[in-house]
Amino acid sequence: MTVITDTIRNGVDTEKLFATLDLIKVQPELAKFQFRATNHWIDGAHNRSTIKAFYAAGGEDTTRSEEFVIDAGEPAILLGSDTGANPAEYLLHALAACLTTSIVYVAAARNVQLTSVESVLTGDMDVRGALGVDEEPRNGFERIGVAFRVTGNAPEAKLREVVERAQSAQPSTTWSPTASRSPSR
């Protein structure tokens, strides 16, 4: 059990993480991935994506046993019937998940044991663009707010470093990240 304790940190196999990174440094072409989503319209604001296949490390993945089926919708005020979260909400989810996983992996690589990572993302938009008739404003968020609360067994300064490293790896966008973190509890 000592071996597991030593190599698994934050649920991430750090031995495998470092081995992967070492391999990619020698063969950077193995880092080329392609992800895919296939979507079809069902009715009104209801549509469904299926996600399974992807290309990774020089070949098609064969490890995924089943596809993910993800339904989108709109609330009544946007002419739907809540058949799923709406596209804007899925975008916030994608951002939250991306940042969270980045924080967890960076922490694992830097020997920081996390106890919690929580976030709230907000996206402001003018829905005239989304309703697809007016030319302005465009369909998209005017602003995305990001707030994280991270706790772990490291001093606050180190936790801040982990979050900042994870944030800096994100695509540059117009959003204004704010973060509050606390040291280990």
Next chain:
Amino acid sequence: MTVITDTIRNGVDTEKLFATLDLIKVQPELAKFQFRATNHWIDGAHNRSTIKAFYAAGGEDTTRSEEFVIDAGEPAILLGSDTGANPAEYLLHALAACLTTSIVYVAAARNVQLTSVESVLTGDMDVRGALGVDEEPRNGFERIGVAFRVTGNAPEAKLREVVERAQSAQPSTTWSPTASRSPSR
């Protein structure tokens, strides 16, 4: 039943759509929405968003009866255990859903009855950024490919117009949309 046939098109209540648009033209402040996602880390690459509350048309929404719970993960090659689609795949889903709903609503507004909307989105990325250790490349897609196939009761030129209108309403990004559409079948 005639009334329903006249106002519901592509599953969209066009009477309500036009009433909403007319109202927003008079009171554009009603178009200000805020969507939200709350996320918490579970273990490793596994994290979960809950989505329910949003601000719309001058107040907090009270119509949604339950929250959406959405799990994210990573495949084994990215050190996860497939607890959900990964953040990159959710982003593709969000884009696909956004474009699809835009196409459906624009078609409804322009009196086009659609029979199918299908899409395949692909996102190429170098995962060195996503793994959160190397400084370059950044964490994000190098390219997103978008292919749509739309059929409906309108000439191909009109279907193309609908798709182009829906695409032009999207945020400007680096992706290269391509579309193939066919007329009604």
